[in-house]
Amino acid sequence: MARAKTAKPYHHGELREALVSAGRKLLEEKGVRGFTLRECARRASVSHAAPAHHFASIDDLLAEIATRGYHELTAAMSAEARRSGSDPAARLVGQGVGYMAFAAANPVLFQLMFSREANRFEAPALAEAAKSAYHLHREAVEAVIPQASGEVKERMVDFAWAAVHGFITLVLEGQLGERDSSRALKARGLAALSAMVEAVVRAGGEP
Amino acid sequence: MARAKTAKPYHHGELREALVSAGRKLLEEKGVRGFTLRECARRASVSHAAPAHHFASIDDLLAEIATRGYHELTAAMSAEARRSGSDPAARLVGQGVGYMAFAAANPVLFQLMFSREANRFEAPALAEAAKSAYHLHREAVEAVIPQASGEVKERMVDFAWAAVHGFITLVLEGQLGERDSSRALKARGLAALSAMVEAVVRAGGEP
DNA sequence: CTTCTAATCTTTACACTGCCAAGTCTCGGC
DNA sequence: GCCGAGACTTGGCAGTGTAAAGATTAGAAG
DSSP: OOOOTTSOOSSOSSHHHHHHHHHHHHHHHHHHHHOOHHHHHHHTTSOTTGGGGTOSSHHHHHHHHHHHHHHHHHHHHHHHHHTTOSOHHHHHHHHHHHHHHHHHHSHHHHHHHTSHHHHHSOOHHHHHHHHHHHHHHHHHHHHHSTTSOHHHHHHHHHHHHHHHHHHHHHHHTTTTSOSOHHHHHHHHHHHHHHHHHHHHHHHHHOO | OOOOTTSOOSSOSSHHHHHHHHHHHHHHHHHHHHOOHHHHHHHTTOOTTGGGGTOSSHHHHHHHHHHHHHHHHHHHHHHHHHTTOSOHHHHHHHHHHHHHHHHHHSHHHHHHHTSHHHHTTOOHHHHHHHHHHHHHHHHHHHHHOTTSOHHHHHHHHHHHHHHHHHHHHHHHTTTTSOSOHHHHHHHHHHHHHHHHHHHHHHHHHOO
């Protein structure tokens, strides 16, 4: 029988993408505990069992969302680093700015990415995506202290990441006093980044 | 009618405590998403609706668990600081050790305490408990750099906490390479703490 | 163009969840 | 002894994840 043009087709066509996109919004709105497969399906205008053909389980969808988050995070970091010129220290600060901007724009996703919930469903693609972000950071730190020993470099890579990541985590959760986390990041983020880079330079320059 | 001694009494007696205790274990076992009110009730050998008389909702129970987590965290920090003697720098390192030990022993709870999920609870007692941990830390940092300006102190309080917190978060999630997070914390935790204190002392000593 | 297969989506079903309402039991004060 | 107030249970409802089976369609094979 002929179907009216406005009727929705039986096959969605890009359901996988639609689910990831809807899921991401839902995640930011309701948090990890409020995240629901059926609601994702609803927002994609599809039956509640449709997602099963694209994701084995709800954790599978969350893993995919987290993986894309890492890709976006990596992109944000390297884009901001590129904008910061060629000075290694400036580039490291730039990467940090990109890191913060992503976290501020996707706070719940950011926490999911760095939570046990994410790594639990062992997804190789997720681990891979996380690793590439790590390597980007490692190179940026090592470029700032090229003359330092391997041991010191190792420590400074950890230290720099920890300082930035910890700062963001605490701000996002409102632990550092400020109510508006986005404003707080802008206001104090650069100071935190500067302190971090300064500490790295000092530790790396004087053995 | 007379009841055998072995039969369980109709009134539990300490159900609230039992639920908190069971819930805490369940949380570490299954994660935030696997946490279930009915399973808590089951583990306390009680009907599924019993918890309602002690906690208004599942978030209420989670908030209570998180609140106690903060109390324990504060206790662990100050106990370890006390063990570290009177030198401010040593005490600050000690507090960090206590912080790390708590996080390593209760990784899921730790993440819950510092997650956006916890902010949705809107529990005054939770906020209060978090604040007291913050003040403990603030005092320890300020004691290391008593001559610094208020502005610098402020920044270093944030910086020190961020560095420690970030380090733990990354280790717990396995981002820093190591598989065994407990081992990684012991192996590299002290180095991270030393780097942090050193940076604070330098920034506070030279205006 | 027809046919057939595989992929996509829907319907139905089941065990589970949080929470609400209405009962049952037991303790503590009168 | 009684009786009210809590503490707890049973039963029920809407919502969840996911498994099974049927409906629909796209796209290849003929």
